[in-house]
Amino acid sequence: xxxxxxxxxxxxxxxxxxxxxxxxxxxxxxxxxxxxxxxxxxxxxxxxxxxxxxxxxxxxxxxxxxxxxxxxxxxxxxxxxxxxxxxxxxxxxxxxxxxxxxxxxxxxxxxxxxx
Amino acid sequence: xxxxxxxxxxxxxxxxxxxxxxxxxxxxxxxxxxxxxxxxxxxxxxxxxxxxxxxxxxxxxxxxxxxxxxxxxxxxxxxxxxxxxxxxxxxxxxxxxxxxxxxxxxxxxxxxx
Numbered sequence: 001x002x003x004x005x006x007x008x009x010x011x012x013x014x015x016x017x018x019x020x021x022x023x024x025x026x027x028x029x030x031x032x033x034x035x036x037x038x039x040x041x042x043x044x045x046x047x048x049x050x051x052x053x054x055x056x057x058x059x060x061x062x063x064x065x066x067x068x069x070x071x072x073x074x075x076x077x078x079x080x081x082x083x084x085x086x087x088x089x090x091x092x093x094x095x096x097x098x099x100x101x102x103x104x105x106x107x108x109x110x111x112x113x114x115x
Numbered sequence: 116x117x118x119x120x121x122x123x124x125x126x127x128x129x130x131x132x133x134x135x136x137x138x139x140x141x142x143x144x145x146x147x148x149x150x151x152x153x154x155x156x157x158x159x160x161x162x163x164x165x166x167x168x169x170x171x172x173x174x175x176x177x178x179x180x181x182x183x184x185x186x187x188x189x190x191x192x193x194x195x196x197x198x199x200x201x202x203x204x205x206x207x208x209x210x211x212x213x214x215x216x217x218x219x220x221x222x223x224x225x226x227x228x
Binding site: 003004009031033035041042043044045048055056058091093098101103104105106107108109 | 151156157158159160161164166205214215216217218219220221
C-alpha cells in the first residue's frame with residue numbers, strides 16, 4: 001500500500017539554525033499539507049499546498065516558514081531561523097483531491113528538537 | 116469556528132471489554148468528522164469518517180462512531196478491545212473548505228491483558 005514518508009525521523013538543531021524537513025507524498029496525490037504537534041498539545045494545521053502554490057496557511061505559518069516541491073516528488077518545509085518553541089513533531093500529509101471524501105494520508109512525522 | 120473536544124486524555128480498558136472514546140464538536144454548519152489513530156512510530160491513519168450520510172459510521176478494525184447532532188457528539192466505540200488497539204486516537208473536524216483538519220487533544224487508549 002502506498003504511504004507518505006518523512007525524513008529525518010528526528011532532527012536536533014541549535015536555535016537560529018535553518019532546518020529542512022522532507023516528505024515524499026503518495027505519487028498521484030495533488031494536495032499536500034504540513035501539521036505540527038507541540039508536546040502535550042493538539043495537532044495544528046500549518047499549511048496546504050496545491051499546484052505549486054500555498055492554498056491556505058495558519059497564523060503559525062509566518063515568514064520564518066516556507067514550503068516547496070522542488071522536484072515533483074519531495075515536499076519540504078523549511079524553517080529559516082529556528083526558535084525553541086518550534087520544537088514539535090511535524091507531520092506531512094497528502095490527498096488526491098481536496099474535500100472530505102478524499103482522505104488525507106499522513107506520514108510518521110519528524111520530531112524536531114531545538115536546543 | 117469549528118472545534119472538537121476529546122473528553123478523556125487517557126482511557127484504560129481490559130482486553131475483550133468495550134471501548135468508548137468520547138468526542139464533542141462545535142460547528143456553525145453541518146460538519147464532517149473523522150477519527151484518526153496513531154500507533155507508536157507510525158503515521159496518523161484514518162479509522163472512519165462521517166460526511167452527512169448515515170449517522171452510524173463503521174470503520175476499520177471493528178470501530179464505529181455515531182453522529183448525534185442533538186448532543187453534538189461523535190463518540191468512538193468498539194465492542195471488544197484487542198491488545199493491538201492500544202494507540203493514540205484523535206477526533207477531527209474539517210474546515211468548511213474541506214482542506215484543513217482541526218484536531219482534538221487526543222485520547223491515549225491502553226489495553227490491559
